[in-house]
Amino acid sequence: MSELETIDNMISITIDGTEFKAKEGEYILNAARANNVFIPAICYLTRCSPTLACRICLVEADGKQVYACNAKVKDGMNITVDTPNILEERRAIMEVYDVNHPLQCGVCDKSGECELQNYTLHLGVDSQSYMIPDTKRETANWSSVLHYDAGLCIVCERCTTVCKDMIGDAAIKTVKRGGEALDKGFKDSMPKDAYSMWNKLQKSIIAPSNGTGETNCSDCGECAAVCPVGALVSRDFVYSSNAWDLKRVPAVSAHSSDGFQIYYEVKPTSIEDRTEKIYRVTNEWNYVSLDGSARFAYDFQNTTATKDEKAFNSAIEAFKKADTIRFNSMITNEEALMLQTLKEKMGVKLYNPEVKAFQTFLNYYEASSGNSLWTTDTDSIMKKSDFVISIGSALRNDSPGMKYAFNNVQKLNKGAGLYFHPVGDTLIPTFGKNIESFNHKVGLEELALYLVLDLFADKDKLPEDVKSYIDSFKKSEKQTIQEKLVKTVKEMVLNEESGEEEEVSKKVTEMVEKEVTVTVNTLVDILGGDSSKFDATFEKMMKKKESFVMMLGEDLYYHNKAENIAKLVALVEATCNIDIVMTPPKSNALGVALICELDDEQSGYTIGYNENGDFRLSALGNGDIDMPAMNQQEGTLTSMNKRVLPTNAAVDYNGYELNDLMKELIDAPELTIDWTQKLPTDRGFKSVAFDDLPNSFENDGTDNRGYILETSNVDTELPKVEKCDESSVLDGEIAYRCNPARQFNDFTDKSHEIFEPFALYASKDKAESLGEKVEVIFDNGTITLDVIADEKMTGDIVKVADFKALEGVYDLFGGSRYKTVTLRKV
């Protein structure tokens, strides 16, 4: 959006006599927040829909009382935050919230950062005027990470809202709690809004939406993060520390490529052991939502490390004779630059199977589209997109940030979505009413892109051959359709009174078969859809849609036709009004892809950095020399939103760092973060010192963390694309390299709050047929795995986890994410 446009959309409003600028169509509350004006509000979450549960955000706008979280600003609007009547309402609301609220602040986990405490004090509630008998409200554990204390819950519905509007699982909802009915006398004696809020509050409580006691969700913990009181807390954290004792260390989530903002919250381990320990991870939940790995995989630090000189010397020896360094994406930009410098100076090969395919794909994409990187990011998707297409990514597992964006668009932007993936997922279609999922065969990803071209491209811009290829899928067909026909039939009926038969005429609808000629888009059928219904559905989906976006995932990078796919993507960009965003596979894959020149093969003496090798550097503490884990080092990570983000060390590290080795081997600066400034500017990095990188959000949600990579685009000709080779479709028993949600690497696995095992995941039916344990036989090896049923999966494809580097799953799959395998019960 250009500067001018932004200004054009700004209107002026007056709050308490001061004039402010606001974006048109924005809620009053958001406009006030963006201008640093405080309006009390409990239930509203910035990126979710208003629920009107608390009603405390009452303000007067142009003489009328409205809810600030739900009323939009108008040009020239005059807003008063406090009027005597509103103050009375607010105070009554807070008094009601305090009715029967356990006097438990002394032990409550939220004490000190509790919004109920804060607003009770803010509104000066020093006495209580209301009462009602209490109902017993039980505490419960909803999952392996969630602890719910119903007694403390103020039913603000923030948890249910974030789970539905942001996370997409909609795993919790408000249910009846059987509370006592309100005394009718209150209706007349107390402020109106306070009464209706109380009426609702008294009736409801939160519970898992599936009716069981378990949420069975993706365990992201976001509901607990947004809870304003101590009702929802992580099971591990309950009663373990007061909020005010914890020191916040700003950092970046280390595992997925989302680059979520997080704080590691640390304090001494115990009275005897004063080394700092991470007690929990929190986030700025109004601006960022975490997944389970970001929130719960935090204690993966290398605790045993010491400065072992012998190991150091053998590491130097190993580096001197090394032919290859094998590493993955769990590495900072600075370290990646060190390895690249090492390659330049000492000629070692850099081998990184996790990133290589992605890097190659990016190069193809750049060559054919002229864009150095994709054109949008998850933040702008959530802000404006209303049609999302996802291809080649197991959204629920690969990329939490994309999943949230996909879902958020459906919920907040009245969006629609197309989801193409070989593995069926029952969750995605529940995100919204306008979602079509295509479970196509493995290898038909190109056709999915052709379908996108067919549906969205400006046909005049498409090259002839592409047009005719697409048209070749359109078949005119004679179809027999059932048609309703209303007929009048005459019938003889016995008239009971007279006992005589009479003729009566009756209207009957009859289904008749009729032959018609229709154009069938067989592309839809080939991709697993139903062409007879699709046209109508698609027409409905397209209503009032303006901003389109396509999410691309890891399957495409590992595709044997990756180059053609990249060209097709470029063609989509050139001919359709669609923005592109890609998911870098895991952690800092984008940083590595931009900084390192990766080699195709490993050979000779190999140093493994958190990977297999002849000499192993390991932040897991199981290698030949210790390295700091991501929560023990400073540095920057590059996220899928094309941001270079600073992360900080949360816990102590006592061993050597990669930079210490570099100092011995090549001409390296004193500190790791001295490399930050040297990141390659020709790849979009900026020459900014680590300590100068900002790390904050603004009140209106603007992300100010780090900086955005400079991207370039040059005009290119339309790429020459090939047809899809349908013969390369995989059939038979297929394994898909894919981790369970919350698991990304050895570090998530090491964390004590991550429970998803290294296993084979299959749909319920498939898992039943496979039994408890199987041997998965690839052409170049086998692996034996436990079978776990994933209730949200459908179809026969099985997922093989890859998060344990030493199990060599990447090697088994080779350059592909799907393989035909033999599954043998053991």
Next chain:
Amino acid sequence: MSLEQFKNRNVGVQSYKTLDVGTPPKTGMEKFTQVVKRSVKGELFVGLGVVMKRMLEALFKNDMHTVKYPFEKMPISPRYRAIHEMLRLLESGNYRCIGCGLCEKICISNCISMETRYDENQRKEVSEYTINFGRCIFCGYCAEVCPELAIVHGQRYETASEQRAGFSLFEDMLTPIDQLNLQQEFDGFGAVSPNADDNIKQTPLAY
């Protein structure tokens, strides 16, 4: 910040009452007369006489005017701030501390440290608690802030020790369960004020 308040050094003068101590001698002659008067009066012997009287009382009337420290100790004011005690609930015998951590937070010399956990009865349990008496300045904040009247100052004022750091654990300070009947309610810092009842409004309850 203005320095006005620091420049006014007549702090509290307004409410002082001056005792009538007569006028001190001014001239040399006056001073000389005062010395002579006092010497002739024999004030020294008045003092000696008092001592003799008390000694005789102690020896023959068993009326002692000193205590045999350390075997005996004088009672001290409830407001004296000595080594801490941890009190128990009189009815159940449970310790009163709820693990709120306010004492740890308020402690001005940062000498309280505690650990808590979620126990089997779904309650917050204090699993470890220490005070480092080498650092404690006996300010009384902890006792004052404690919402449960759990941590209080006791009567043990001998704090000399061989080491700078001297840690007391929860058990050391806790009223022994067999002496629960001897536990004294605390009147000092942090205790409920005598007119507390007048100062609070009751919360209405519907049962």
